[in-house]
Amino acid sequence: MLTLLHIRDFAIIENLELETGAGFTAITGETGAGKSMLVDALGLLLGGRADSGSVRSGCDKAELIAEFELGDDSAALDWLRQHDMEDGSVCLLRRVLTSAGRSRAWINGSSVTLSQMQELGELLVEIHGQNEHIRLTRGDEQFRLLDAGDSHPEQRAAVEQAFEDWREADGQLQALDAEDPLPAGELELLNHQIEELEPWALSAEKYAALESEHRLLARGGDVVESLQAALDVLEDDESGIGHRLNELVERVSGNAGADADVANAEKALREAAINCEEARSSLQGALSRIDLSPEKLADLDARMARLHALARRHRVGPEQLCEVLERLRTRCEEAGSREERRRALEQTCARLLEAYRKAAGKLHKARARRAATLSQAVTELMQVLGMEGGVFEMHLDHDPEGPPSRRGDDRIELRVSANPGLPPGPLKKIASGGELSRISLAVKVAASADRPPPTQVFDEVDAGIGGETANAVGHLLRSAARDGQALCVTHLAQVAVCADRQVRVLKSTGDEATRVRTHVLDEDERVDEIARMLGGNLSEQSRAHAQELLHGALTRH
Numbered sequence: 001m002l003t004l005l006h007i008r009d010f011a012i013i014e015n016l017e018l019e020t021g022a023g024f025t026a027i028t029g030e031t032g033a034g035k036s037m038l039v040d041a042l043g044l045l046l047g048g049r050a051d052s053g054s055v056r057s058g059c060d061k062a063e064l065i066a067e068f069e070l071g072d073d074s075a076a077l078d079w080l081r082q083h084d085m086e087d088g089s090v091c092l093l094r095r096v097l098t099s100a101g102r103s104r105a106w107i108n109g110s111s112v113t114l115s116q117m118q119e120l121g122e123l124l125v126e127i128h129g130q131n132e133h134i135r136l137t138r139g140d141e142q143f144r145l146l147d148a149g150d151s152h153p154e155q156r157a158a159v160e161q162a163f164e165d166w167r168e169a170d171g172q173l174q175a176l177d178a179e180d181p182l183p184a185g186e187l188e189l190l191n192h193q194i195e196e197l198e199p200w201a202l203s204a205e206k207y208a209a210l211e212s213e214h215r216l217l218a219r220g221g222d223v224v225e226s227l228q229a230a231l232d233v234l235e236d237d238e239s240g241i242g243h244r245l246n247e248l249v250e251r252v253s254g255n256a257g258a259d260a261d262v263a264n265a266e267k268a269l270r271e272a273a274i275n276c277e278e279a280r281s282s283l284q285g286a287l288s289r290i291d292l293s294p295e296k297l298a299d300l301d302a303r304m305a306r307l308h309a310l311a312r313r314h315r316v317g318p319e320q321l322c323e324v325l326e327r328l329r330t331r332c333e334e335a336g337s338r339e340e341r342r343r344a345l346e347q348t349c350a351r352l353l354e355a356y357r358k359a360a361g362k363l364h365k366a367r368a369r370r371a372a373t374l375s376q377a378v379t380e381l382m383q384v385l386g387m388e389g390g391v392f393e394m395h396l397d398h399d400p401e402g403p404p405s406r407r408g409d410d411r412i413e414l415r416v417s418a419n420p421g422l423p424p425g426p427l428k429k430i431a432s433g434g435e436l437s438r439i440s441l442a443v444k445v446a447a448s449a450d451r452p453p454p455t456q457v458f459d460e461v462d463a464g465i466g467g468e469t470a471n472a473v474g475h476l477l478r479s480a481a482r483d484g485q486a487l488c489v490t491h492l493a494q495v496a497v498c499a500d501r502q503v504r505v506l507k508s509t510g511d512e513a514t515r516v517r518t519h520v521l522d523e524d525e526r527v528d529e530i531a532r533m534l535g536g537n538l539s540e541q542s543r544a545h546a547q548e549l550l551h552g553a554l555t556r557h
Contacts, residue, residue: 001485002125002455004067007041009056010097013516018503024481026499027489027518028529033507034516035489039127039459042066045093046121047114052101062097068124074454076123085110091124093117125455128444136440137428142412145447146374146394152366159363159408162356166404169352173345176338190332194325200310201321207307208319214300227283234280242280245273357400360408364398367410371396374446381442382418384476386469389420392439437463441473445480456480458488462495474498474553493533493546497553502526526550 005018012034029035044050045066055062068091070077080086087108094106095117105117135141147156202210234242249269256266307318314324371394378392393415400409415424418435427439441461448456462473474495480486481500490496502521507514521529530546531538 001069002042002066002487003069004065005038005042006063006065007038008063009059010041010054010062010064011037011056012507012514013037013041014056014513016516016518018518019520020485020487020503021501022481022485023500024478024498025485025487026496026502027487027505028491028496028502028533029505030507031491033505035505036459037516038505038518039129039457039489042125042457043127044097045095045117046125046127047105047116047118049114050097050103052097052099054097055099060099064093064095064097066093067091068093068454071454074123076120076454079120079123080108083107083110083116091120093120125457126448127457127459128441128461129459136414136436136443139412142394142414143407145443146367146370146412148447149370151370152363155359155363155366156408158359159356160406162352162359163404163406166349166352166356169345169348173342173349176342176345179338187332187335190328190335194328194332197310197321197325197328200307201325202307202319203322204319207321210300210303214304217297217300227287231280231283231287234276234283242273242276245269245276249273353404356404357409360404360410361398361400363408364396364410367408368396374443377446377449378439378442381446381476382439384472385438385442386465386467386472387418387435387438389417391417391424392442393424437461438465438469438473441476445476448480455485455487458486458490460489460491462488462490462492466492466494470494471498491533493530493549496533497530497546497549502529504529 001022002020005016005020007013007016009015016038018038027035027038040048041064044054045064068076070080070089070091072089076091077086077089080091085108090108092106092108096104103114105112105114107117107120129135232240234240249266252262252266252269256263304318307321310321311318314321316324375392375394378394379390382390382392395413395415397411397413398409399411402409414427416427416430416435416439417424418430424430427436441458444461458477462470465473470492471494474492475498477486477488477495478498478500488495488499496502504519504521504525505516506519507516509515519525527543527546527550528538530549531542534542534545534549
């Protein structure tokens with residue numbers, strides 16, 4: 001329940017404080033006095049969007065504060081506990097707007113985001129504005145009213161979760177489809193290229209060895225002759241280098257201990273002899289492997305020619321064919337994997353869509369029960385609001401083949417017959433502006449009947465009505481506030497007399513400044529204000545009429 005609203009330097013309001021209580025409070029005053037500014041300020045405290053024009057002219061900032069008293073079973077109190085902002089049973093909202101267009105918000109002294117303030121605000125107050133009847137023709141507002149309260153929160157949550165699960169899988173499938181697929185026939189080409197390269201693709205090291213062997217055989221006899229001559233020099237028993245080195249080692253080794261230089265010489269000669277032996281062995285091995293047959297050379301020529309041809313085809317060097325083969329294999333595997341992933345995602349999407357359809361079907365059944373209840377309740381209220389014989393229908397269409405959505409597979413159409421004997425038709429086509437306003441009020445009251453918010457604010461929802469209908473609206477608002485709190489900005493005396501208390505908003509101009517203040521009316525002041533609202537000058541007759549209205553409203557309850 002709202003207990004205090006404090007406004008400073010907002011619009012034309014310099015400093016205003018409004019204390020409220022339980023029950024029905026009527027807010028009245030001359031046109032332009034600033035009544036709706038109280039509602040605007042409260043809307044900003046509930047997370048509404050603001051701009052620099054909200055700040056009073058000549059001021060740097062505007063400050064708005066609202067204090068609420070919460071019950072033990074309040075959903076708002078649970079929210080505060082979940083966010084570690086609980087401060088007993090009190091909830092204090094504060095917002096500061098600067099002339100530069102910036103804004104800051106606090107809940108019980110903790111700095112919060114606007115989205116957090118909006119979350120909590122929805123649990124504290126519901127504002128019914130002057131254009132509610134226009135909103136009522138919009139699908140999102142119709143679903144909000146249908147899904148309000150405790151009739152089917154579990155079914156609605158199940159649909160939302162099922163939809164999110166399906167949408168995530170469907171998004172993955174669409175992203176996969178958006179990837180560049182292989183053109184028709186390219187997979188076959190990839191497999192052909194892989195089969196062609198597999199026998200030939202050599203690593204860089206193996207290709208280097210093959211190239212070296214080819215160069216060796218291409219020079220043929222010249223190479224063999226040179227190598228054999230070198231081997232003969234090393235191997236000759238009498239004059240070969242190896243034999244002579246071994247003799248030198250024997251001659252020097254006997255004197256190696258006499259001098260360090262001799263020892264070094266002896267060591268170098270031994271190493272030379274060893275190296276000479278290794279060279280001889282390597283030459284023998286090379287000569288034994290060299291195949292000078294024409295067939296061998298022809299085979300190597302053919303292999304090198306094939307490797308160079310494949311390299312030209314793939315525009316790489318022969319030593320890079322192995323890398324080309326790996327890239328082709330990877331691309332082929334990815335293409336196959338993509339199809340497998342797509343089949344798996346299609347199966348997942350189908351399974352999740354089926355789960356969504358089942359959840360949406362259960363939600364539809366729960367909504368149908370709620371729609372029937374609301375239709376009956378609104379129809380009954382229409383009789384009270386001057387539309388005798390009128391009928392209201394909240395018609396639901398269920399489309400299990402339609403595109404999935406967070407709201408399920410239902411489509412809503414509000415149908416109404418404002419006159420007896422006529423079949424209900426679409427609300428926005430059948431009802432007049434005045435009828436729309438009354439139907440909108442009836443829908444709001446009926447929708448919140450099972451679990452009304454702690455505070456309901458009605459901003460001139462009685463526009464365009466009068467007479468007995470205005471009386472009915474006043475009593476309806478009083479009934480809506482019976483177990484909670486309702487504030488109504490009104491110009492109608494018939495509505496104001498139904499309130500438990502009445503607050504007048506006054507605007508005064510002086511010292512080149514405009515000031516707005518509020519005043520809770522006592523019994524005599526209230527009679528005068530009701531008389532003023534009835535029109536004409538204050539007189540004993542108008543006061544008597546006002547007293548009669550107040551007495552009638554009191555005795556009716």
